Structure formats: structure tokens, C-alpha cells
Amino acid sequence: MQSQDVAQRPSEPADSASPAGPVVDVEQAEAALVEHYPRLVRLGYLVLPPTLGRSRRVLTAHALTQRALPRQQAPAPVIPAQSSGPGSDPGYALVRLQVVRAALQAGLPLRRKAWPRRAQLPPLLPQVWGLKLFPRPGGADELALDQKLSALSGAGRAAYALRGLDRLPDGEVRRVLGEAGVDDPDAALAEADSVPAEYKLLESSEFDPCSLQARPTDLMRRRRHLKVALAAGAALAVCGMLLALPGDGWGPDGAAAPPYAQNPAAQAALDPGRLTRVSPTAWKTSARTDFSVWPARGSLVRDEALLRRALAVWARPGEAVKVSHTPGTPTGGPSGPPQLLYAGTIDNSRVVILYDGLRIVRYAEPRKGAGGAALDFARVDGAGRAESGAVVLSRTDGNVRYLTAPWVRRAGERDLRSPGGGVMDLELTDGVTAPLASPTLRREGCTSWNVLQLTDGTGARLLTDLGELVPARLTAGPPGAPAEASRARALRTWAPYACSLGLLRSAGVRSVNAWAYAHQPLPDSDDEATWLCTRAETWRGEGARVLAQFHTPRGRFGAVAARAESVPACGPRKPQVLAGVLWKSPKGSWYLLAAGGPGTTSVKATGGIEASAEGRMLTAKARRGAQADLSATLEDGDSLRGLR
Structure with missing residues (x-):
């Protein structure tokens, strides 16, 4: 405007x-x-x-x-x-x-x-x-x-x-x-x-x-219009200023950029003495059970020099700081004194975890040397007990360590690809887990998918590392009433589709639900295929990712038949879903197989394949490489388009 x-x-x-x-x-x-x-x-x-x-x-x-x-x-x-x-x-x-x-x-x-x-x-x-x-x-x-x-x-x-x-x-x-x-x-x-x-x-x-x-102006225009002498003089002046700066390694502000004018509120936010520290027993009596009741843990919670560097780098990260953030997460400095969740030494790094009510911020610096500081942001507003169970502390040599919530009684590692494989206990030390293999750091093919299982007074939950600061919660079942993925039936549901979680890395995912919405008889065979819909909700409340997957008993993995983003399908507001796939039978014939969720009364294919069927499933002969548009009619008379 x-x-x-x-x-x-x-x-x-x-x-x-x-x-x-x-x-x-x-x-x-x-x-x-x-x-x-x-x-x-x-x-x-x-x-x-x-x-x-x-x-x-x-x-x-x-x-x-x-x-x-x-x-x-x-x-x-x-x-x-x-x-x-x-x-x-x-x-x-x-x-x-x-x-x-x-x-x-x-x-x-x-x-x-x-x-x-x-x-x-x-x-x-x-x-x-x-x-x-x-x-x-x-x-x-x-x-x-x-x-x-x-x-x-x-x-x-x-x-x-x-x-x-x-x-x-x-x-x-x-x-x-x-x-x-x-x-x-x-x-x-x-x-x-x-x-x-x-x-x-x-x-x-x-x-x-x-x-x-600060950001640079138009560099190309400056290059064309500034005279060589002026540019050289400016460069010499800048170099002289840099040479005059003392090289004190991890000094008071560490890897932070040079300070600028700040108002009193901003200065107060950078004072380590004003950090919020919660009592170790606050979560037991609090009406809320989220990150706001996590106590400060770690061996360096009283190291004011480290905390000062972490706050300064958060407010003004220098050029050498590696900064990452989940989509939709603001990266500005704290508006007030944040809450300290952890400060300690993990592997070969000093790590500080902070929380400001909207974001989890992780600052890490090497134990030796003055380079390689990292700053990570993750949005966690609206997190409840289920989503605030763990935060990533470090990733090293293909392994990941977590800091768990104070209400977690037991931590374990299990392979989502092997539902009957059981849980391997992980040692907890002051809330920090022993290292477990991270699926996001794997270099070979997807032969397993290791997840974190946390047990507290309300049950067991599964969390998976998707390459971000906060792991994503896994559930299974109808969108209106999903169950924790740690249950036996849910584990069997997830097993063929675990590796598809790799498609959701670094997307700001809050939770992923898997729903087996249809079982379809296969032509020229006595087998039955399963249609599954996985929906990944994000912390920002938009951009949800939906995958429709197709799995036959003879296949090791589910095949992604369709995917969409920012659609209500498979969600609590609109659980209806429709997807199709071209499938080759054991006799060598090609078929179009399509299935809708509960409440679908008819399915129709148009375009490269013309076919229709009453009920929620469609099976039609097709030729290899054919394409078709799918639509369905629901019990309430509404129409539904197929995911693509």
C-alpha cells in the first residue's frame, strides 16, 4: 500500500x-x-x-x-x-x-x-x-x-x-x-x-x-562509482582499525560483533546476572508443564563469562558465527532477560541453552581456540508436555545427545524400522542422555531409523531427530484421536514408512502423525496393500507437509504416492484424503489403484485413465506411464481432489 x-x-x-x-x-x-x-x-x-x-x-x-x-x-x-x-x-x-x-x-x-x-x-x-x-x-x-x-x-x-x-x-x-x-x-x-x-x-x-x-549497500554500484583512491583509503582505514583491536580469544563478548548503542531494556537482557533460573522442583507444582519450568542444569551455570558471551553473540552474532534457525523463527536478540536451561561442557564444546518464551536458543563454542562458535534458533511457542520433552545438546560423529525435561524418568533408543526390536536404555546424567545414533547424520542408505523414547509419569513418547534443535513428536492413528507412537500397534504402522521421515528434515516440524486410512486388495494377487497418510505439523502453524504412501506386503518400504504442502488433508480439521498410484501386478499388468479415507462414497479417474467406482477404492487397468486426475464424492455430498 x-x-x-x-x-x-x-x-x-x-x-x-x-x-x-x-x-x-x-x-x-x-x-x-x-x-x-x-x-x-x-x-x-x-x-x-x-x-x-x-x-x-x-x-x-x-x-x-x-x-x-x-x-x-x-x-x-x-x-x-x-x-x-x-x-x-x-x-x-x-x-x-x-x-x-x-x-x-x-x-x-x-x-x-x-x-x-x-x-x-x-x-x-x-x-x-x-x-x-x-x-x-x-x-x-x-x-x-x-x-x-x-x-x-x-x-x-x-x-x-x-x-x-x-x-x-x-x-x-x-x-x-x-x-x-x-x-x-x-x-x-x-x-x-x-x-x-x-x-x-x-x-x-x-x-x-x-x-x-547492518547489511551492505549495493556493492556493484559502489564498485562502479567510487574512485579507486577512495576505496583504497577506506580499506586501509578499516584494516588499521582491525589491527588495533586486541586479540584476546574468548574475551568478554567472544565471537559477538562490535557493540552498538542499546536502550536500557536491551542492556538488561544481556546481563548474565539477570538470567531467569527456575527451581528444580517448580515443575511439580506448576499449572504449566513446558520449557518454562525447566531448571538450570549443567556444570557451568555459574560461569558468568560464558553466559555473557552467549548473550552477546545472541544479540549481535559476528561474521564468524554459524547461525541456523528453523523456518519461521525470528533470529533477533532477546527482548528481556531469558531463562537459562543449561550451561555445561558436552563432548568438546561449551554449550548454553536459553529460552525466551518463544524460542529455544543454543550457543556452542569449542573448549579450545577462539573460533567456530555456533548459534541455533528453534521456535517452540505453544509447546506442551509432549513437545517439550527434549532439546538437542550436541551432534558429534554421527551421534546426538539430548537434554531431557525434569519429569523424564527414563530414556531409551529404539529402531523405528524394527517394531519388535525393543528399547535400549540410555543413561541419564543430570538430564543429559548418553549419545545415540542420529538418522539425520547417516551417510549410508536407510537400513534403520533410531528414535528417542522418553518415559514419564504419563506414559512413553517417541521423538525423532530431523536435524533441528527440538526433536519432532511421533504419533499414529486417526487425525482426531492420535495415539503415542510408542504403542505396539503404532510401531507396526510406522515401520515401513520410517525412512520417509528423511523428507521432513529442516522444515520446522513439531509433530508427525501416521494414519493407515485404507487397506486395498491387490489385483492378480491374494495380498492387500496399505494406504497411509503422514502429516507433519510445523511450529509456525502453517506449511504442514502431507505424504500419501502405498505399501505392499512384499515391499520393505512404503512408496510415496503423493505429497502436498499447506493443505488440511489428513488433519483434525479435514481428515479426508484421496491418493492413487500406478502398480504392476505379479503377472506384469499395470493398474491404477486409488483409495480414499472413511466417508468416501465414490472415486473417479479422468484424463489419461477413465474409470470410476462406488465406495472408497478404485482399481482400473492402465498402461505404464499413464496419468490421471482423481476426484471423490464424500458422504456429505462434498467433492474431494486427489493429492498430487
Whole structure:
């Protein structure tokens, strides 16, 4: 959407302050500006037009705020003092008014026959060469709010920001906008009413121009336009600065990038002394049973130097840090002091596990040397007891170690390909498992699929490593009432299809359910094939992956007949499914075999094969390589398309 800043044009008021109000000294205004600088810059950033781009909005917001300091004493704006908060300070009210006025002027279009105003020009200071600076990304809610605000005029955004940041009532918002030169403050308030009052989101990193991340500008354009001498001089200057830095290995901030300006909340989040530590027995009495009640474990939970490095690298990972994250997981720094789950030495690494209510973050550094730090993110919002049973601590030499929940009584390893093979116990030491073979690190073919079995007071559960920080939970049965995959019948269901889990690696999978939805007689044979649907739910709530698989008694593995993504099939909301496969009988004849789930009354094939059948199964002669479109009719009269 294009910004509507032209709809309301702030005019330059003849008198922006009342002569009867209190007089503000330059020193008083400077003190207010310094004290509330992050809030003022955030306000300017929100009011500035989105068409400027995030990088220019950041620099312009800082420039407008720094220019808000008056050159001499000035009368305070006509705004009734609040009982508390920054609005009760006349100095703050004055500089806030200047920031809002300048930000509104910056959104006005340039005119041919008029000199541009200072706020409409790119700021001379601050200036950054060769980098684009922009706030760290927030979550989906912050992105949606940013899109809604971009559709408002500058005055509408100013009204929303004054309500949200300073908690001003509408009467005071009208006065501020009027003093800033807005012709119709009531229209601006009406615009702000069209956006949900999610004011808490305004405090996130998405709208914080004081907590930034950097990216390079257009490198090819710089190469074409910069002179060789200037580039060489800049390179020499940078090299000189790097050579002057002390090489202290794992110093205070370790592999973190150089620090930047931070607000007090961000600084508090990086203080290891403020980390949240939960009592070892909290989970026994808590109404919640998830990561929030995990105690801090490990031999290094009091190593403040290690914890400081982990927090610093999380906030600003350096170029040498290897960063990974599951799809849909934000990688920004912590918004407040996170919870410590583990700090200790595993294999040849020092590992720290942190939790901020939305994400599990794993920091690892080698025990010796000053290189090779790694930072991994995994989204775990909404995790319950079943999904918060374990976190990956390390992967080494084809093996994986887990940190288990405090309520886990027993851990074991079993081969999902061998349902009758039993469970091999794994030693638990302070919640850390002995190493077990990881199927994701295997180099040879899929002859086995090792999974982790955890037993607690409510039963046994199976978790599988899919190459991510949090293992995926395995279940089996109808989508409306799946059972744990550790049960004997579920193990037999999973056995032919275990290796298909390899198709779900690194997809942010939360859980995978296997459902044998049909058994179909095979033509020219006395055997019966099984149709199975596996549905992988993701942590982000979208992008679920569905596989329809076909297995005959003579085959070792199930064959993937169809797959789809972001569809409701095989899920609790819409369990119906339809899939087909070309199959060669023992006599050498080719057939189209198709089957639907319960509630299917007829199946039809069109295109390369024309056939239909009453009931939930279709068997039709076909030729090798033929293709067909499948459709079905359900008991309620709805139609169903086949998975492809």
C-alpha cells in the first residue's frame, strides 16, 4: 500500500507554544532529550513515511530527534501536565512536539516552486557509509501492525504512536497534533482508530531504531562509482582499525560483533546476572508443564563469562558465527532477560541453552581456540508436555545427545524400522542422555531409523531427530484421536514408512502423525496393500507437509504416492484424503489403484485413465506411464481432489 501522507499536510503554525506556559531552558530540554532519547527516536521512526525505506527512516529519526533541541529557551507547549510519566516534564513535551512536527514535514512532497524544508532533505548527520541500518525484525504480529500503520497518513501514525508510546488521552493527542501543524486532528484520531490498539507491540525490536542490524549497500554500484583512491583509503582505514583491536580469544563478548548503542531494556537482557533460573522442583507444582519450568542444569551455570558471551553473540552474532534457525523463527536478540536451561561442557564444546518464551536458543563454542562458535534458533511457542520433552545438546560423529525435561524418568533408543526390536536404555546424567545414533547424520542408505523414547509419569513418547534443535513428536492413528507412537500397534504402522521421515528434515516440524486410512486388495494377487497418510505439523502453524504412501506386503518400504504442502488433508480439521498410484501386478499388468479415507462414497479417474467406482477404492487397468486426475464424492455430498 502507498502511504497517504499527502492527505493531511501539516502547516507551519504561527505560534507553536503559549507565551503563558512555562519556559523551558536549553539545559532542561537537553536533559529530557538525553533521558528519553530512545522513546523520541522510536516516535519519530513511527511517524516518518514508510516510503523512505527502513534504513533512511532510522537515520532520519535520529537526525530529527537530535535537531529537536532548541537553540535558546522556549515556552513549553500548551499541554496539561500528566500526573506521572515523561509527559509531565515540560522539556520532554517541547522536544516531543519538535520531533512530531519535523517527522510530519518529512512526509510532505517536494514542490517545484518552493524551497524544501529541512526535514524533507536527507539528514547530513548521522551518516553511515557502506551499510544499511534497520531495526531487528519482530514477529508476525509486529509485521502486520507495521503494514497497517503504513496505510495511514503521517498524522494518523502520529496519533497512534502518541497513544501507544506516551499513553496520551485523545484530548492531549489533539493538542499535540494541533501544535505540530495538523489541520484536522480529529481525522487523524479517526484514522488511528482503524488500527487495533496493540500498543505493546510498539515496544518490540521491529520499531526500535536504537537497536539495529547492518547489511551492505549495493556493492556493484559502489564498485562502479567510487574512485579507486577512495576505496583504497577506506580499506586501509578499516584494516588499521582491525589491527588495533586486541586479540584476546574468548574475551568478554567472544565471537559477538562490535557493540552498538542499546536502550536500557536491551542492556538488561544481556546481563548474565539477570538470567531467569527456575527451581528444580517448580515443575511439580506448576499449572504449566513446558520449557518454562525447566531448571538450570549443567556444570557451568555459574560461569558468568560464558553466559555473557552467549548473550552477546545472541544479540549481535559476528561474521564468524554459524547461525541456523528453523523456518519461521525470528533470529533477533532477546527482548528481556531469558531463562537459562543449561550451561555445561558436552563432548568438546561449551554449550548454553536459553529460552525466551518463544524460542529455544543454543550457543556452542569449542573448549579450545577462539573460533567456530555456533548459534541455533528453534521456535517452540505453544509447546506442551509432549513437545517439550527434549532439546538437542550436541551432534558429534554421527551421534546426538539430548537434554531431557525434569519429569523424564527414563530414556531409551529404539529402531523405528524394527517394531519388535525393543528399547535400549540410555543413561541419564543430570538430564543429559548418553549419545545415540542420529538418522539425520547417516551417510549410508536407510537400513534403520533410531528414535528417542522418553518415559514419564504419563506414559512413553517417541521423538525423532530431523536435524533441528527440538526433536519432532511421533504419533499414529486417526487425525482426531492420535495415539503415542510408542504403542505396539503404532510401531507396526510406522515401520515401513520410517525412512520417509528423511523428507521432513529442516522444515520446522513439531509433530508427525501416521494414519493407515485404507487397506486395498491387490489385483492378480491374494495380498492387500496399505494406504497411509503422514502429516507433519510445523511450529509456525502453517506449511504442514502431507505424504500419501502405498505399501505392499512384499515391499520393505512404503512408496510415496503423493505429497502436498499447506493443505488440511489428513488433519483434525479435514481428515479426508484421496491418493492413487500406478502398480504392476505379479503377472506384469499395470493398474491404477486409488483409495480414499472413511466417508468416501465414490472415486473417479479422468484424463489419461477413465474409470470410476462406488465406495472408497478404485482399481482400473492402465498402461505404464499413464496419468490421471482423481476426484471423490464424500458422504456429505462434498467433492474431494486427489493429492498430487
